[in-house]
Amino acid sequence: MKEKVLDIIAAYKGVDAADIATDKPFNDIGLDSLDVAELVMQIEDACGVEIDITPELNCIDKLVEYIESK
Amino acid sequence: MGLKIIGTGSGLPGKIVTNNDLAEFMDTSDEWISQRTGIRQRRILSGSETLLELSTKAAAEALQEAQTSPDEIDLLMVTTIGGDYKTPALSCLLAGELGMNCITLDVNMACCGFLYAMHTANAYFCAGMAKKVLIVSAEALSRLTDWTDRSTCVLFGDAAAAAVLEHSDCEPVFSMELRGKDGWEHLHATRGTDNCPFNNFENNGFLHMNGQDIYKFAVSSITARIHALLDTCSLTIEDINTVLLHQANLRIINGAVTRFGHPEKFPHNMENYGNTSSASVPLLLHEVKGNFRPGDKLILCAFGAGLASAACLLEW
Incomplete structure (x- = not known):
């Protein structure tokens, strides 16, 4: 799941997935609130889950953990 | 049966407020706003300007382009979150300015207002109750904006725009x-x-x-x-x-x-x-x-x- 999410984010940002820090807040890796909303929509479509965006989901690791718990 | 748009017009406030203007009184910047929204400037009602003035200008331009006189309009709809007064409706005041005496409606459907008014116009056309309809969409978001909240006040502007619709065979x-x-x-x-x-x-x-x-x-x-x-x-x-x-x-x-x-x-x-x-x-x-x-x-x-x-x- 983490690889899938990382691939989506890497494609969106146009960078290599290996260069993305998964434990840093989205804002620190250059993703503002609307970037996160757009990525969440793409991840929902790709993974078939509905994601309720909350302040706690503030980095990739927590987002993946949330999706895997659904 | 359906509708055709035969004239359009706009009425804009004179005052242009750029992102840099906003940065003079709040913690923001042109770069921050334009990267997050695409917005570089907006028009804001100032001084004694009113939505009625913008609406009148937009309507007059649309009517002129449509080669339509105000007394040919069977239905006037103004779409707005809020006119210059809570009552009377902006459509009533606009009808007065234009010298019209027809059915008037204010439509409060926020950003969808123009589309809802088109839908209503189409229903009037299909029912044989109108041959020409004037829609004026007039908004003063600056009156609803918290000018201390940088996350919202940078987003909005004031404007009026109008369209004359005519009954036609083009079915929408x-x-x-x-x-x-x-x-x-x-x-x-x-x-x-x-x-x-x-x-x-x-x-x-x-x-x-x-x-x-x-x-x-x-x-x-x-x-x-x-x-x-x-x-x-x-x-x-x-x-x-x-x-x-x-x-x-x-x-x-x-x-x-x-x-x-x-x-x-x-x-x-x-x-x-x-x-x-x-x-x-x-x-x-x-x-x-x-x-x-x-x-x-x-x-x-x-x-x-x-x-x-x-x-x-x-x-x-």
Whole structure:
């Protein structure tokens, strides 16, 4: 799941997935609130889950953990 | 039976407020605003300017282009979140300015107002109750904005835009959705100052918006409305010449382009006006219609408070 999410984010940002820090807040890796909303929509479509965006989901690791718990 | 747009017009406030102007009194910058929204400047009512003045100018321009006199109009609809007065309705005042004596309606459907008014006009045409309809979309978001909240006040602008519609054989197709109780609180404005001692309704009058939820609503609604129109008409996006989206935020338009491709079909002007609610679609129409050719297939699509979304496919 983490690889899938990382691939989506890497494609969106146009960078290599290996260069993305998964434990840093989205804002620190250059993703503002609307970037996160757009990525969440793409991840929902790709993974078939509905994601309720909350302040706690503030980095990739927590987002993946949330999706895997659904 | 259906409708044809035979004239458009606009009425804009004289005052231009740039992102740099906003940075003079709040913690923001042109870079911050333009990267996140695409907006560079907006028009704001100033001094003694009124929505009625903007509406009158927009209406007069549309009527002139349509070669239509005010007494030929059977129905006047003004779409607005709020006119210059709570009562009388802005449409009543505008009818007075234009010397009209016809049915008038104010339509408060926020950003979807113009589309809802088109839908109503079409119903009047189909019922044989009107031959020509004037729609004026006039919004003063600056009156609803909390000018100490940098996350919302940078987004909005004031404007009026108008269209004259005529009964014709060009049958439009509509797709409308109201989400009911699901999520309306993500975009709302309370009524403003009251002093009734018998209630405690939340009442600062400001616009509140949850940007992430509205982004998801906007992009998913645009996608659903356009697919519904295309499916109904057995068309694909390749068959459509131009898609006029509500001008809320360039990021939302980019979200639509990600899903449909063809960025050239999605013109935008929010960089100059910000989000002008129901005025944005007719204002964009007014500015880009010079590129249309007879027979072009257009989609007009809006989304906003309600939560509501609406779209129309019509032939130019």
